[in-house]
Amino acid sequence: MVVKYKDKTQSLPLISAFDLPIIGTTYQMTDPRTLETGITAIMEKMIGINKSIGYLADHGTPSLGQNRMAMMQGGQPGRMQVFHQLLSSRYDIKPVSLEDNGDIPQGLNCLIIVKPTQKFSEYELFQIDQALMRGTNIAFFGDAFEEIMPRGGMGMPQFPVIDTGLAKLFTHYGISMKPAYVLDTSSYKHNPGQAQGGGQQDIYFAPVIKEKTINLTPPYMKNIKGLVAMQISPLFLEDQNMDSEKVTATRLFSSSKEAWLMQGTINLNPMFLSPPSNKDDFSSYDLSYMLEGTFPSYFADKGVPEKSAGEADISETENDSQPRKPAQEIKTSSGTVAENRLIKTSKPAKIFFLGCSQMLQDNMMDPQGRSTNATFILNVLDHLNDEDEIAYLRSKEQSLNPVGQLTPLTKTLIKGWNIAILPCFTAILGLAVWIRRNARKKAITKMFSDENFE
Structure with a gap:
């Protein structure tokens, strides 16, 4: 089915074919209720009203709003309520589940993926890949490590590397995240109470991003003069996988030049953290990117992966040892052609990548x-929903709008002007006014003296 509005067109498959383990190739008609929802979503997207945003609600991602089950079990009630409140005030949030053979709805403007911790099957990766190919933008807020607290609260937390399978997908698109934390001398300053010894403590794993390392060129980044991150990982562009003529990579912000990496053994106790003594170990690291353009499909030369039929996901090694079948055409009894269509090149799309889910807490x-x-x-x-004008207006309402960073010499000159030169100038100006007034007073007195009347 093809839906057309003015100069925009969007396709919606009615019959799809896929491979099932043991059973083989099969096909199915689209459920009428799903078809109605898909048509409505596509119409809303094309007309530009009631824009919807998908949120991946499985694979270990944190829940939006209050998690009542966690509250009943004595856990955290939910730490993304503010994000949920702010986002739902402008968009219709649609939970997306890929488990149990779930699909990504047609017509989504954007899919948000926040810190998944469970591994994706090949078919689930295929679903994400094809959503991007259809023009669904992706906002990825990922963490390199999963923080596992010890039972009973005693001991040090463990930080195993998160491996969901998404890394190979994003690397193919042109960006990767290194399993490390960025520590920075430009960091949040904590003031412990007197019971904890007082003073000031540097939280190096909470970098304070200053204006000079923020890219203010994009309209949606105007007036963003400072950010605070937490346990953020560095990003690297995979230039060999990215066609610069088709994809534009925009760095949004980076660390200061006095940053370093913590990798391998992770210990975030501020008492044991200190900057490296060798200045050569310092560097600046890119922390956020926006990729825009047309992307090649990860499965372009791999074919459509098998869809699980109630069984455990096939491991990556098994998938590599068993070649996938390419997309096939199957004729039904009525002569209709059913095909699980593999889109090899995306429509114009965007990928936002930030190696820090803590910023949503x-x-x-x-x-x-x-x-x-x-x-x-x-x-x-x-920006992912083509609302740059709204983003620019919002930037003017910030409660924090710090002045630009100044050099030590400039600070000294301003301080000297305020402490010494400005008071002296004010005193001289006041003396000049007093002298002028006194002279005017004498002139008036002389004008009306007795001698003048004679």
Whole structure:
């Protein structure tokens, strides 16, 4: 089925074919209820009203809003309520589940993926890949490590590397995340209470991003003059996988030049963290990217992977040892051709990548959406939904709008002007006014003296 509105067109498959283990190739008609939802979503997207955003709700991603089950079990009630509140005020959030052979709905403007921890099957990766090929933008907020607290709260937390299979997908698109944390001398300063010894403590794994390392060129990044991250990982462009003529990579912000990496053994106790003594170990690391253009499918030369039929996901080694069948055409009794169509090149699409899911937590955003962190996140999502004008207007309502960074010499000159030169100038000006007034007073007195009347 093809839906057309003015100069826009969007296709919606009615019959699809896929491979099932043991059973072989089979096909099915689209469920009428799903078809109605898909047509409605496509129409809303093409007309430009009631834009919807998909949120991946399985594979270990954190829940939006309150998690009542976690509250009943004594766990966290949900730490992304502020994000959910701010996002739902502008968009219709649709939970997306890929488990149990779920599909990504047609017509989604954007799919948000936040810190998945469970491995994706090849067919689930295929679903994400083909959603991007259809023009669904992807916002990925990922973590390199999963923090596992010890039972009973005693001992040090463990930080195993998260391996979901998404890394090979994004690497193919042109970007990768290194399993490490960026530590920075430009970091959040914590003031412990007197009971903890007082003073000031540097939280090096919470970098403070200053204006000079933020790219203010994109319209949706205007007036973003400072950010605070937490346990963020560095990003690297895979230039060999990216066609510069078809894909544009825009760095949004990076660390300062006095940053370093923590990798291997992870220990985030501030008491044991200190900058390296060798200045050569310092470097600046890219922390966020926006990729825009037409992307090649990861499965272009691999074919359509098998769809599980209630069985455990096939391991990567098994998939590599058993070649996949290419997309096939199957004729039904009525002569209709059913095909599980593999889109090899995407429509114009965007990929936002940030190696830090902590920036979506309640302690990093404000309910009014006026802090720089909240403004940045919402502006990026608006850009993914082609709402750059709204993003630009929101940037003007920030509660934090610091002045630009100054050099030590400039600070000394300003301080000297305020402490010494400005008071002296004010005193001289006051003396000049007093002298002028006194002279005017004498002139008036002389004018009306007795001698003048004689």
